[in-house]
Amino acid sequence: MLFERTHSEVSNEFSATVCKSFSFPVHLHRSFEFFGVTRGMACVTVEEKEYTLSAGEAVLIFLYQTHAYANDNSADVVMLIFSPEMVPAFYNHTARKTPLSNLFAFPLEQPLHLENSCLQIALAYKICGTFDQTASYTVEQPDKRHNLLHQLLTYVDKNYKGNCTLEEAAKSLNYDYTYVAKFFKSASGIPFRTYVNRLRIQNAPFLLETTSEPVSAIAEACGFTCVRTFDREFKKAFGMSPQAYRRRN
Numbered sequence: 001m002l003f004e005r006t007h008s009e010v011s012n013e014f015s016a017t018v019c020k021s022f023s024f025p026v027h028l029h030r031s032f033e034f035f036g037v038t039r040g041m042a043c044v045t046v047e048e049k050e051y052t053l054s055a056g057e058a059v060l061i062f063l064y065q066t067h068a069y070a071n072d073n074s075a076d077v078v079m080l081i082f083s084p085e086m087v088p089a090f091y092n093h094t095a096r097k098t099p100l101s102n103l104f105a106f107p108l109e110q111p112l113h114l115e116n117s118c119l120q121i122a123l124a125y126k127i128c129g130t131f132d133q134t135a136s137y138t139v140e141q142p143d144k145r146h147n148l149l150h151q152l153l154t155y156v157d158k159n160y161k162g163n164c165t166l167e168e169a170a171k172s173l174n175y176d177y178t179y180v181a182k183f184f185k186s187a188s189g190i191p192f193r194t195y196v197n198r199l200r201i202q203n204a205p206f207l208l209e210t211t212s213e214p215v216s217a218i219a220e221a222c223g224f225t226c227v228r229t230f231d232r233e234f235k236k237a238f239g240m241s242p243q244a245y246r247r248r249n
Helices: 088-093 117-134 145-159 166-173 177-188 192-201 204-210 215-221 227-238 242-248
Strands: 014-020 024-028 032-039 041-046 049-054 057-061 067-069 076-082 097-099 103-105 137-139
Touching: 014 117, 032 041, 032 049, 032 117, 041 057, 049 057, 057 117, 076 117, 088 117, 103 117, 145 166, 145 177, 145 192, 166 177, 166 192, 177 192, 192 227, 204 215, 204 227, 204 242, 215 227, 215 242, 227 242
Parallel strands: none
Antiparallel strands: 014 076, 024 067, 032 057, 032 076, 041 049, 041 067, 057 103, 097 137
């Protein structure tokens, strides 16, 4: 799982992408994300639910919902990412709610006409309003889960190349270590150390392909103090050792 900080700290973000369907691993962020199909079929996983979208169908992904795409470029899709501050009425309306299903019908006209912020906000609200018309929700009790998760993921994003331990994270955020350990596993589905190592390993293939640095130096650049740990995590992620990956590429 990856935390997309770029879609979590901009208060008035709106990005639109029209492209072929694509694959992307499990990730999350503090923004709404719309993924709609205009031709063909595409697959999306949100939390633990899998959706197969046909033309005219879409999903609306809420803040901090984990999601992933697994496709083969055979469909035409539109992806919009917009911060909650762009749609404050809908954000406040759903602040304590989680949709039972993220799937809804939303045919999109192409090309998109989004030349200014007013048109962007109008489309974002149209998406949210259409979704809300047929959506059912579970209501959560008000708590600090989203805020704490954001703080933890931001801490890791800033410190994963150095001494990034759960003990230091809990201390930095003034939380009890045991509570934070249980909370992170519950919220993300994986232990804290596993998440940190996955984040550290993501840049390793690029360094192996584009530099002649020894594996030990690349391991250190990615935040690993032990080459054996780097080798193990790399093989777990890519199915081969760093040395084998470099030879093949």
